[in-house]
Amino acid sequence: MVMEINVSEMRRVQLFEVIGRVDSTNATELGTAMDRAVDDGKSNLVLDLSGVEYMSSAGLREMVRILKRVKRVGGDLRIANPSERVREVLELAGLDSVFEIYPTQVEAVGSF
């Protein structure tokens, strides 16, 4: 297993728990999973990154693409618990001020 995505439907939020490694071979898989939720009219998304050990810019690109998409329909994509390394990369790209980032999944889900 390189990357695993667990999707759970909650009352007001669609939760995506990602485990493993997100790079250019599989980032679109993550984007597509989130696209599917938006296609179904769900635009409040939480991406739990606590299990992501590595993410390249390909993963960030998908996250930004989905964020733009859900914002257009009044939703949001919020991030829970990125590792210190992933957080550093988010900060380098200035994405820590573009995404709402929460320390825990519970807080990210509860923020909607």
Place this chain on the structure above:
Amino acid sequence: MSETATSRLAIGARLEEVRRACDFVVEAAERAGLDERAIYHCQMAVDEALTNVIEHGYGFRDEGNTIELTCQATADRFVITIEDSSPAFNPLTHEAPDPTEPLDSREPGGWGIYFIRKLMDDVRYERIGHRNRLTLVKRIPAPALAGSPQGAESGLFPTRELDAHTAVITPAGRLDSNNSPQLERTLEAQLGSGKTWLFVDMADVEYIASSGLKVLVAAWRRARDQHGDVILSGLQPRLVEIFEMVGFDMLFHVYPDLDSALAARPVKR
């Protein structure tokens, strides 16, 4: 660490091969003694560079196209070279995207090169014959001076004094055998200066190993002996799990965040 052995790897110009190259670089960087953060940086820079060559240089045509990597460690630097035979392309002449750009006007592309430059200490491009060569350099920090404990960084974690008996300590990162001595020194310094109520805010601690747990218990014992306490707050879910597993949740007072921990502090007279 001081030898200059070079390791080499050739991969096919396919995205599926990039992971193998990343593993190769991670292993070489580990052998060179880089820390976890620097290794991550090297891995990501190589990933981004290879992805660019495969996607843009070779345009996803992998028939017979290869990319050659070398890793070389000297006393103070870890050097990665990446060579390919795609058309000449100097990534350093490309304008970098702007991280302060708001969401709507953000560039979707160009971030790979941006990261390579941010993550590495030096990046050079050369065209040699029909080949592109990108050289990525990560400095290896000088080892700690002889005599400093454990040879690890001899710094202390941030500490804030609240009163003559009370201090807030905020460790961060991984409390493993590398970093636990730093926590130990920080706690010892406070206990030694008469602080017996130590609030350790763990919100930025992402992992704790047995060495870190040991340090916390030792400080807790010492504080207790002096009628104080070590009070914890802000444990991330993974840490809560570890604490429950080893029964530390019964030993320590643990609060969801620092504010509630401080609010519960007994009033001093």
